[in-house]
Amino acid sequence: MTGTRDERVREIVTRYAAHRGPLLPALHAVQEDLGWIDRDDAAVIADVLNLSKADVHGVVTFYADFRDAAATRHTVSVCRGEACQAVGGQELYERSVSRFATIDDVTVTEVFCLGNCALGPSAQLDGRLHGRLSDDRVSALTQGWS
Amino acid sequence: MTGVAPVVRLSGDVARQFAHLPVEQAVEAVATHLSRFWEPRMLRDLVSRVQADEPGIDPLVGRTVRERLAADPGPTDRRA
Amino acid sequence: MILAPEPDLGTPAVPGDPTLSVTVDGQPVHVAPGTSVLRAAGLAGVPIPRLCATDSLAAFGSCRLCLVEIDGVKGTPASCTTPCVDGMSVATRTPQVDALRRGVMELYLSDHPQDCPGCARGSCEVQRLAAEVGVAEVRYGLGGASHVDDAGDQTNPYFAYDPAACIVCSRCVRACGEVQGTFALTVAGRGFDSRITPGGTNFLSSECVSCGACVQACPTSALEEKAVIELGMPTRAVVTTCAYCGVGCSFRAEVQGEGADTQVVRMVPWKEGRANEGHSCVKGRFAFGYAAHPDRQRHPMVRDRIDEPWRRVSWDEAIARVAAGFRDIQARHGVGAIGGISSSRCTNEDVYVVQKMVRAAFGNNNIDTCARVCHSPTGYGLNQAFGTSAGTQDFESADHADVFLVIGANPTDAHPVFGSRLKRRVRAGAQLIVADPRRIDLVRSAHVEAAYHLPVRPGTNVAFVNALAHVVVTEGLIDRAFLAARCENVEPYLQFIAGPEHSPEATEQITGIPASDVRAAARLYAAGPASAIYYGLGVTEHSQGSTMVMGMANLAMLCGMLGRPGVGVNPLRGQNNVQGSCDMGSFPHELPGYRHVSIPEVRHLYEDLWGVTLQAEPGLRIPNMFDSAISGSFRGLFVQGEDIAQSDPNTQHVHAALEAMELVVVQDLFLNETARFAHVFLPGTTFLEKDGTFTNAERRLGRVRPVFPSVVGKDEWQVACEIATAMGYPMSYAHPREIMAEIAATTPTFAGVSLDRLDAQGSMQWPVRDDSSMGTPIMHVDEFVRGRGKLTETVYVPTTERTTRRFPLILTTGRILSQYNVGAQTRRTPNSTWHPADVLEIHASDAEVRGVHSGDVVELTSRVGSTTLRAVISERMPPGVVYTTFHHPVTGANVVTTDNSDWATNCPEYKVTAVQVTVATALEHTRGVEARAAAVVAP
Numbered sequence A: 001m002t003g004t005r006d007e008r009v010r011e012i013v014t015r016y017a018a019h020r021g022p023l024l025p026a027l028h029a030v031q032e033d034l035g036w037i038d039r040d041d042a043a044v045i046a047d048v049l050n051l052s053k054a055d056v057h058g059v060v061t062f063y064a065d066f067r068d069a070a071a072t073r074h075t076v077s078v079c080r081g082e083a084c085q086a087v088g089g090q091e092l093y094e095r096s097v098s099r100f101a102t103i104d105d106v107t108v109t110e111v112f113c114l115g116n117c118a119l120g121p122s123a124q125l126d127g128r129l130h131g132r133l134s135d136d137r138v139s140a141l142t143q144g145w146s
Numbered sequence B: 001m002t003g004v005a006p007v008v009r010l011s012g013d014v015a016r017q018f019a020h021l022p023v024e025q026a027v028e029a030v031a032t033h034l035s036r037f038w039e040p041r042m043l044r045d046l047v048s049r050v051q052a053d054e055p056g057i058d059p060l061v062g063r064t065v066r067e068r069l070a071a072d073p074g075p076t077d078r079r080a
Numbered sequence C: 001m002i003l004a005p006e007p008d009l010g011t012p013a014v015p016g017d018p019t020l021s022v023t024v025d026g027q028p029v030h031v032a033p034g035t036s037v038l039r040a041a042g043l044a045g046v047p048i049p050r051l052c053a054t055d056s057l058a059a060f061g062s063c064r065l066c067l068v069e070i071d072g073v074k075g076t077p078a079s080c081t082t083p084c085v086d087g088m089s090v091a092t093r094t095p096q097v098d099a100l101r102r103g104v105m106e107l108y109l110s111d112h113p114q115d116c117p118g119c120a121r122g123s124c125e126v127q128r129l130a131a132e133v134g135v136a137e138v139r140y141g142l143g144g145a146s147h148v149d150d151a152g153d154q155t156n157p158y159f160a161y162d163p164a165a166c167i168v169c170s171r172c173v174r175a176c177g178e179v180q181g182t183f184a185l186t187v188a189g190r191g192f193d194s195r196i197t198p199g200g201t202n203f204l205s206s207e208c209v210s211c212g213a214c215v216q217a218c219p220t221s222a223l224e225e226k227a228v229i230e231l232g233m234p235t236r237a238v239v240t241t242c243a244y245c246g247v248g249c250s251f252r253a254e255v256q257g258e259g260a261d262t263q264v265v266r267m268v269p270w271k272e273g274r275a276n277e278g279h280s281c282v283k284g285r286f287a288f289g290y291a292a293h294p295d296r297q298r299h300p301m302v303r304d305r306i307d308e309p310w311r312r313v314s315w316d317e318a319i320a321r322v323a324a325g326f327r328d329i330q331a332r333h334g335v336g337a338i339g340g341i342s343s344s345r346c347t348n349e350d351v352y353v354v355q356k357m358v359r360a361a362f363g364n365n366n367i368d369t370c371a372r373v374c375h376s377p378t379g380y381g382l383n384q385a386f387g388t389s390a391g392t393q394d395f396e397s398a399d400h401a402d403v404f405l406v407i408g409a410n411p412t413d414a415h416p417v418f419g420s421r422l423k424r425r426v427r428a429g430a431q432l433i434v435a436d437p438r439r440i441d442l443v444r445s446a447h448v449e450a451a452y453h454l455p456v457r458p459g460t461n462v463a464f465v466n467a468l469a470h471v472v473v474t475e476g477l478i479d480r481a482f483l484a485a486r487c488e489n490v491e492p493y494l495q496f497i498a499g500p501e502h503s504p505e506a507t508e509q510i511t512g513i514p515a516s517d518v519r520a521a522a523r524l525y526a527a528g529p530a531s532a533i534y535y536g537l538g539v540t541e542h543s544q545g546s547t548m549v550m551g552m553a554n555l556a557m558l559c560g561m562l563g564r565p566g567v568g569v570n571p572l573r574g575q576n577n578v579q580g581s582c583d584m585g586s587f588p589h590e591l592p593g594y595r596h597v598s599i600p601e602v603r604h605l606y607e608d609l610w611g612v613t614l615q616a617e618p619g620l621r622i623p624n625m626f627d628s629a630i631s632g633s634f635r636g637l638f639v640q641g642e643d644i645a646q647s648d649p650n651t652q653h654v655h656a657a658l659e660a661m662e663l664v665v666v667q668d669l670f671l672n673e674t675a676r677f678a679h680v681f682l683p684g685t686t687f688l689e690k691d692g693t694f695t696n697a698e699r700r701l702g703r704v705r706p707v708f709p710s711v712v713g714k715d716e717w718q719v720a721c722e723i724a725t726a727m728g729y730p731m732s733y734a735h736p737r738e739i740m741a742e743i744a745a746t747t748p749t750f751a752g753v754s755l756d757r758l759d760a761q762g763s764m765q766w767p768v769r770d771d772s773s774m775g776t777p778i779m780h781v782d783e784f785v786r787g788r789g790k791l792t793e794t795v796y797v798p799t800t801e802r803t804t805r806r807f808p809l810i811l812t813t814g815r816i817l818s819q820y821n822v823g824a825q826t827r828r829t830p831n832s833t834w835h836p837a838d839v840l841e842i843h844a845s846d847a848e849v850r851g852v853h854s855g856d857v858v859e860l861t862s863r864v865g866s867t868t869l870r871a872v873i874s875e876r877m878p879p880g881v882v883y884t885t886f887h888h889p890v891t892g893a894n895v896v897t898t899d900n901s902d903w904a905t906n907c908p909e910y911k912v913t914a915v916q917v918t919v920a921t922a923l924e925h926t927r928g929v930e931a932r933a934a935a936v937v938a939p
């Protein structure tokens, strides 16, 4: 693909312009093709779909799936749902955040319920679900991440 | 913008709107318009310029002035 | 009046008869089907606590504070989203409901600062509601969670955002969408992390247009006027009418203090106001600070020659000087050597008295109004077609339209509150056709898209409207029954318009609009069922402005689009009282109520009342006054509230005319451009000091009430009376009420109007034919005012202003949202944040061939003059057309506009000037601006 980022975003989003409820699929497509959804993409997306920039911003920030920068090599998605919360989900999250704070290539995010409630606290490491996670287990499972 | 007197320019603007009509009707329309909306000194100014055959005067204006306005600058009651 | 907030019934009123009976806590109440339980409770006098609901917005059901119990219904439904059912019995305070509400309230309090300044001030409802709901302690820890430490947003000059106080009820987000139609706000994130944000940036850089609807909707102090933060809550309110555009919004002026010490804290659009229904734009709500601006003149001043400094004098001396000067001129040069210009900014009462001063005391008909330069063709054209010089509908009619045809108007900028109404209707499914050379916002902006944008080439409107009519006629889309029953000159017109020269294919070369688009648009308009035309200065300010107005009237008659809701031909008036100043007899050929001066009965009516003989011949129009000044027969001018030296076309010519006069008397708020040529300056009053009425674009007479007394010691009407009296024609009124009584007594269309009735019964739309009439929202219902509607053969006559090799581009002019006309008011407020200078918009290809880049300084030259300004390459412009606003005197956009004018009314052809654009050096620009700024007295 050639052209500026704006042109590419426009081209991708235009494919969805005629759909009903085009915004979500268009956002997924942008992220898929271009790696992330840039702050400045909102203006182009809004223009193509005849929405306001704020409309786009609201949706982008609502879904944890959307990134505003290139994906890191590794991801940690810690469950903050009720059941996990009751067995230390918050602590797991906070520790993960500080553990990876200095490592550029890891993103720590919150998710709400991974469907693993009986075995909390849960998290996905690089997309794989793990239950009963302690700080030590996280440490072991992520050895070699730098 | 050129040197023409304002009344010559303004009367020409009016005449052009009625130029498509048969000439009697056009004269009537221009005469009615001028007497309904123009202040007497402007009409007098126009009459004297027509009588002096000033260049740039729309022919329809000239005819209207000679036929209708030169003697009497219009009927008294000029409601629609 | 004491400051009581306007009642808020929680959800919007539902139209219909109150056929359901419901009891709320034992109180019976009758409501229309569809009414929410929350609203019914409010009507029953048992208000239910709520946070996310307000009656300007659809119910949302998010705060869960409005829970109730309903007999026979399980659980505790939210009253805002529950519609009433006949016979329903509602309990708002049961132990269960109370407990639930307390729980909800605790959650809100835990995320709300304990020392919330808004709560202390009384501008935040949270702690008051907590007390009402009975929350004593908060189990989650007060002020704990996430919002309290967020940084605020102070970028908007008028309001601040303090996320600490925000409860994320979304009222602001919904107001921005539903009411204003801008959709600039959103909730970002979710759960405890959710935040209100103007799209992830700050307010000033966002899509926000600063209408303030969000501030008004916010139940907390999260969004709050800076003035309230600074000054505290207002203590008193006066309901009055906005003095900016022709929408004529009603406001509560909320103030502190009394009399001369009154301080306006804020303007809150009044929900009862029928023109605006509680909404407003940035000008009306926020830009009132000019009233207290240091530039405002407070004293009369005189000087013998315009190159001398001003000398402050007493009112008596100034008025004596005016009277003696005018009489002296008349003695030497005749009765007709002086005249006056009334202002569309002033009240009907002010204007009526000024025209009376001219006709009775000056003894001539040399009275004109600034409407000459904007909507005089509306007066002529609609009068010819329908018999009355006014729009046919009320604004509310737009809510019933299926198709809008917007021609030469930019409502989202120039008539913002109407623009919001129109967009709302389009979002609800109405179709929109926009005919304008520019791609204005309405063509496509968030959630609104025109079915057709017809970029009509400036100067070719008549060819365009004829093409529409041609399609309607030749494709058999006309309303035969309507034409037969209600119109005249039908057959000749049909024959005329069916001529092949009017077909879209034949006119495509002239108008630049693809024939297929014209055909499609005409079909859409004709199909209706209710199609409405709205138009603005893009129609009137042309050499064929009057013809175009008749052309639109033709189209509406052909399709039967008159005399019912949702249709009509409607001018969007520029200034607040354009309609009123025309109604009040400020045209030189018409006495009040549009009655020609040549009609003996009407003249006699006034002659008997005023005790004078009136002239039966029309007087001079503004451009005629200038021409006569230059030729020497017109030597004295009284001009009120209009800056003719800046706003009228061909500035050089106007300046020469003003310089040629012996006595120029200017009455204004500021030492404007025209005052540079004046010998006497009389200070004027702002709308905050006026008492009387304004008439908006829908013929609605709204009360203007003084918020504080005149800071210059006199009202405008008083000054005119005193000048007349000093000239030997005694004129006096004790109160504007008496002036309106005289208007009513002499003008049949106003017979039933009085200030007392307007006070007691609210605004009314003329005609108000007697004391029992509540006015006329929609005109020409069964019959046209002139009997039969008249179709006129509208021949297209091209303007003489043509593009040439030397002047290959067409300049057209307009205005933007935050500024108003020549900017005398808005430039003296923080509104200048948004529009610090006029710029020239130009299409990319026109820019490219001239080597112009965005931001370059360019020289704009026409046959009559030139000026410099910055260029912006704009996708809104079609090739061959450039555009600028005229808000700033240093630009002097009218330096380049010509003497061309509407053939019938001499309304200047602002919308078509052939120009050339060349890159100028920055140095030339600075010199030009400095030179012009030196010539401009005000900022």
Ligand code: SF4
Residues within 6 Å of the ligand: C172, C175, C176, C180, C182, C183, C184, C185, C198, C207, C208, C209, C210, C211, C212, C213, C214, C215
């Ligand atoms: S001020 Fe008006 S446009 Fe701006 S965010 Fe608030 S509601 Fe929207």
Ligand code: SF4
Residues within 6 Å of the ligand: C242, C243, C244, C245, C246, C247, C248, C249, C276, C279, C280, C281, C282, C283, C284, C285, C415, C416, C417, C418
């Ligand atoms: S300027 Fe017009 S739209 Fe804005 S508040 Fe005033 S009357 Fe209303």
Ligand code: FES
Residues within 6 Å of the ligand: A079, A080, A081, A082, A083, A084, A085, A112, A113, A114, A115, A116, A117, A120, A122
């Ligand atoms: S709550 Fe964590 S997996 Fe369901």
Ligand code: FES
Residues within 6 Å of the ligand: C049, C050, C051, C052, C053, C060, C061, C062, C063, C064, C065, C066, C067, C078, C079, C080, C081
């Ligand atoms: S007012 Fe009903 S849920 Fe907020």
